[in-house]
Amino acid sequence: MKKTSVIFLSLLCFGLMGLSSSSFAKEVAYLSLADYTGPIAGLNVPADMGLEDYISEVNAKGGVDGIKIKFIGIDTRYDVARAVSAYKRYSRTPRLLMVNSISTGIGKALARLIERDKRAQLVPGDGEFQAHLGRSFIWGPAYQDAFAAMMDWVMDDWKAKGKSGAPVVGYVSWDNPYGREPLRGGKEYAESLGIKILPPEFFPPGTLKHDVYLNRLAEGGAHYIWAGGVDPTPTNIIRDAYALGLTKSIQFLNGYWGPTALGIGVHAEALEGTAIVSFFLRGEEAKNNPVVTELWKKHRGSFDQFNEVYGMGMSWGMTYVAGLKSALEKTSFEKLEADDMYKAYQRITGLKRAGLQGPCAYSPTSRRGSLEVKIYRVKGGKIVPETDWRKAPDAVSLHKF
């Protein structure tokens, strides 16, 4: 009996201690609905590692004005039902100020609930979120903006090669909403430059060989081919093109989810010369960024497993911290609500994030995380910058959504 009482009292004490520490600590929450085990896990895992490390660093230094950030990472497996369920599970978390819905499908499914809860969410890059301004903020420029920026580079490259007339561009990507998004406005922009876009080729995610699509584009006279999908898909497309001997005559192009350190480590030879448009630092630039280097070394150690998407995750963290500071300028912690963060995100226009991506472009009329992109090339098994930051054209406005 005595033993039981001691155990009971001990448990009670621990419980009360836990309660007191959680109830009275100043804390705000960030919910990441990410795919840690599904088709885009290769992107989500390192990105959230960057965010998680950044947040733990901020917390270790005392938080934002004494307020700690609680990071909640949930594996959605790219599944809308799981994401919606998770959102509902955590939506009543005290001071849940931001939700990162990592997949366009999840972002669209949650948009109604986010509006209802007067909250804000981050979503990858679907132009529709810019076309219809709501509470969804995209991470960088929209997919079509990045595609348009690449078309600008294509024209520069075409002229630099001393070619006349206009180039022909092929497009191959996943047969899903994400795979088709860059063409919604991007196609209109390319055509306005005089570029001919061949009939696009789409294939189901998970396809292992892409020869038939590539051959069709090559026969159509493509000078450039945009390889869509999320890495490792673009890497696999270019691997197939290399095996077919197409990389000798056709310049391959990629969006911002194109080859990362992961793909290049495996197929460096095939990817040689590939161009990538990105709104966040890639390859060697990311690895050499002092802020990234410091955090990675401290939390992860060796650079063997480094992926540049880590820096993008850090950038989310920096934006969140800036948003929180801005919100706290307008209201006290006690009165802080998710809606304050939504408003704050519209005030942090121009925020610089250690050069990890261009200045923040969120504003009352913009849901773009930044407007700048860089073109990178794969050279000697490394991703190196081809251009400096350049403004991505507004391709969203060219399309009727």
Place this chain on the structure above:
Amino acid sequence: MRPCGVFDKSYTQDMAIIRTWQHWVILLSALILLYLFPLFGSYYLISFMNLLAITVIVVLGLQIVSGYCGQISFGQAAFMAVGAYTSSVLTVKFGFPFWIALPVSGVMAGAIGIIGGAPSLRIKGFYLAMATIAIHFVVIWLILHLDITGSFKGLYPPSPSLGSFQFDTDERMYYIIMTVMIIMTYCARNLVRTKVGRAFVAIRDNDLAGQVMGVSLYYYKLLAFFVSCFYAGIAGSLWAHLITVVNSEQFTLLHALEYVGMLIIGGMGSIPGVFFGVLFIRILNEVVMFTSPVLAKAFPWLGVSPAAALGLTAFGLAVAVFLIFEPRGLAHRWEIFKASYRLYPFAY
């Protein structure tokens, strides 16, 4: 389930599902509790119950075609998509009310299911499984390439309404979803006790023997697919109007696999088994979802991503453990419990 010493005295008693007044009390209490649940249940629990009930309807359909009729199907997610899109198209593009769109979605999914089930007349087992996977991809491809389905952009179906009353929250949708689930469960429970149900079981156990006895394989196999897909279609319609957005990414092969996993864990050929399997997997999912951030906090060296990735591992492990140690699923454990209860307090 009868206590020891209670015997049936008539054919009606023998056929009754609810056999004693105590059972009636329990059943009615459970139903009242179910309908009163939104008054005291949290928002999260209500939304969880909605998801649970929709999944029960889908897996009930799968139980009929796979558990009772023995036709393996990996197309259930695609047929759910057919229902979701039919309902969305009818309400968004043609202005039909939800109440008409709901049954039509079931019928449409059932009709497509007959086409999908046609290969079962020539092939079975592994080959049929492959054929249903092919159906899955064909359906998803069509959804992506037809204008009427909104192509890759998807559709935004409205919330159901009754007069001026909108079922626009999880709490309100709960009543529709639960009512439909109860009706569908009642129908499934009774279907398997009819001549049709016995024909399904005959096909499952030995189709050649069944055919010799006069069971039309052609008719009953296609009927099983129709009924199964009808269930999936109804579930799809409920899902679409609950979440109010549909796109092809919501219906993946992984979902179809998960439904089969639920069937294995719950037990093939058992209606209560459907509830056990769905509950087990859904609760497992929620537990993993809930514990992964806690695990990541307790063991920082683990990191949040690997901790969260426990979900798939847990699902795979659960299915493997059941296949090895209890291939007849949780329903078999339930049967053992019932048998013991019938004998209590005697040992045998």
